[in-house]
Amino acid sequence: MKNITVSGIILAALFLSFCLPQPGFASEALRKTPFDHEGPYYPVTSREDIDYDLTRVRGRDASAKGEILHLSGVVVNTAGKPQENSIIEIWQTDPQGRYDHPGDPSPGKRDPDFQYWGAVRTGPDGTFYFKTLIPGGYQPRPAHIHFKVLRDGKAILTSQIYFKKAADSSPPDLQTAVLQQKTAGEYETFFRIVI
Numbered sequence: 001m002k003n004i005t006v007s008g009i010i011l012a013a014l015f016l017s018f019c020l021p022q023p024g025f026a027s028e029a030l031r032k033t034p035f036d037h038e039g040p041y042y043p044v045t046s047r048e049d050i051d052y053d054l055t056r057v058r059g060r061d062a063s064a065k066g067e068i069l070h071l072s073g074v075v076v077n078t079a080g081k082p083q084e085n086s087i088i089e090i091w092q093t094d095p096q097g098r099y100d101h102p103g104d105p106s107p108g109k110r111d112p113d114f115q116y117w118g119a120v121r122t123g124p125d126g127t128f129y130f131k132t133l134i135p136g137g138y139q140p141r142p143a144h145i146h147f148k149v150l151r152d153g154k155a156i157l158t159s160q161i162y163f164k165k166a167a168d169s170s171p172p173d174l175q176t177a178v179l180q181q182k183t184a185g186e187y188e189t190f191f192r193i194v195i
C-alpha cells in the first residue's frame with residue numbers, strides 16, 4: 001500500500017510537472033517528440049481498434065509472462081495543451097526480444113498469451129494508459145516500444161520509447177521513460193508525447 005501511494009504521488013507530480021506552465025518558461029514552446037523509425041515489424045495480424053492491455057489475449061485464460069509495465073502518458077502540443085482524441089498505437093517485443101511478425105528471425109517461441117500490440121484513445125486531458133510487459137532488447141538495439149500517434153485516421157508521429165531505471169542519473173531525453181519499480185516484477189512510467 002505504501003509503495004502504491006508513494007509511486008502514485010511520484011506519477012502525479014510528474015504529470016503535473018509536464019502539464020503545468022513552468023515559471024520562467026511559460027512562453028517557450030515545448031520540443032516535439034522526435035521521429036524514430038517504424039522498423040520492419042509493424043503488426044500485420046488482425047486486431048481490435050482499441051485495447052490497452054497487452055498482457056492478456058482475448059479468448060485465452062493465462063496472462064503474458066514477464067515483468068509488468070504500467071505505461072501512462074499524455075499527448076500535448078508544443079504549447080502544452082492536452083490533445084484529446086488522439087489514437088496511440090504501440091507494438092513491441094516480448095521479454096525474449098521477439099516480435100509477433102512473420103519477418104522476425106529471432107529464435108524462440110512466441111508467447112501466445114502476450115498481445116504484441118495495443119491501441120488507446122486519449123481523453124479530454126490528453127492522457128493514455130497501457131498495461132504491458134518490459135520489452136526485451138534484440139541485437140544491436142536497446143529495449144524499446146514502437147508507437148504511432150494518429151489524428152483523424154492519419155499517423156502524425158511515428159517514434160519509439162526507450163527506458164532507463166530511476167537510479168540511472170544520465171540526462172533526461174525526449175524519448176526516454178524512467179522506470180519506477182512498483183513491486184517485485186512490476187514497474188510504472190510516465191511518458192510525454194509532444195506533437
Ligand SMILES: [Fe+2]
Nearest residue numbers: 039041144146
Ligand atoms: Fe523494434
